[in-house]
Amino acid sequence: MTMNTPNRNYPYPEYGEAANGFPAQDQALATAIDTDLQNNLAAPIADALDEPSARASRPAGAQVVATGVNGTLSYTVENYDNDAIVNLAGSATNFTIQTPGVYLLTGSVNAQPDGSATGAAALIMQSSLGTVPNPVGSSRNLDNDKDTSISCTTLHQAVAGEVLTLFVRHNHGANLNFSIAQFTVTRIS
Template sequence: MPLNTPRGYTYPEYPDTQNFPAVMQDLAQDIDTDVQARYNEIADSVEYPSVLIHKTVAQSIPSNTNTLLTFGTEVYDNDNMANLGVSNTQITIQTAGVYIVSGSVTLNGNGNATPAAAALIAGIPVGVSHNLDNDKSTCLSFTTLHSVTAPPQAITLTVRHNSPAAVNAAVAQLSATRIS
């Protein structure tokens, strides 16, 4: 009586009548079925909801003030999550599921010694902070998993710093991709 591996590949038991061509054909068919299933999963995932917006125009971030970043370019969006003409500060997740959300912002140095800065995402309890370089750009970035059970849900990227003078946010991006 044949047995199956955890992935469903059939193999004979020792006392079974041995028929090598039939066993090999059964193994080949099991592998084909398994590979096709994986291929279908990958092909289906290409259509998962996904969005990426970014900014390349400098935005002044005042000291000790939570500032929503504004975005100017929609790189891709296959689920109507970005409408920069209506709101250039957010993406809105439209479909329930688990998402990988990531964002980053590059802050230019302003000559002040080691102030701290933080980037936060509204709607998701995640953030990142780092001391700013006084003469070089500093990048704050994050990636997190986020479960959306009741869409629509808006996601924004907020920056705050405690430098004595304003800091420019030079480049930023915000993305969300459903993974299940």
């Protein structure tokens, strides 16, 4: 009599069974394992390649942000988008979620130096439903002679129609230029 494993339902012969059906039982086990791997490993990996994902960036040029105000980052290049999340012609700042789910959000920007290393700058992810939780952003002290790179990454439960943006804020004594901005949203479940 053929038995089945409790977790994966793989067939195996009962302990006291005669060993006269070994080739067929071996083939049944191998086929069950192969089918299980295809259905529960290979197929989900292939499906994950088609999850909604978008990335926009501003690889050149700077965006000026005044002291003590939120400067919503804008983008000039749509690097990829397979779910109509980004529409730079309609808005150079907004990512609009089309498919609800858990998203991996990642963003970065560089604050350009102006010769004075005073203050700090923050990069913050924001949702039209409120600031994105866990964590909302990242901050760094400003450098006086080289770009200050700021990045943040988080998971976010998004709903259809929700608008996601990135903004920067700083307390430096003068306006700052922010360059090389990018924002990526990818649904992971």
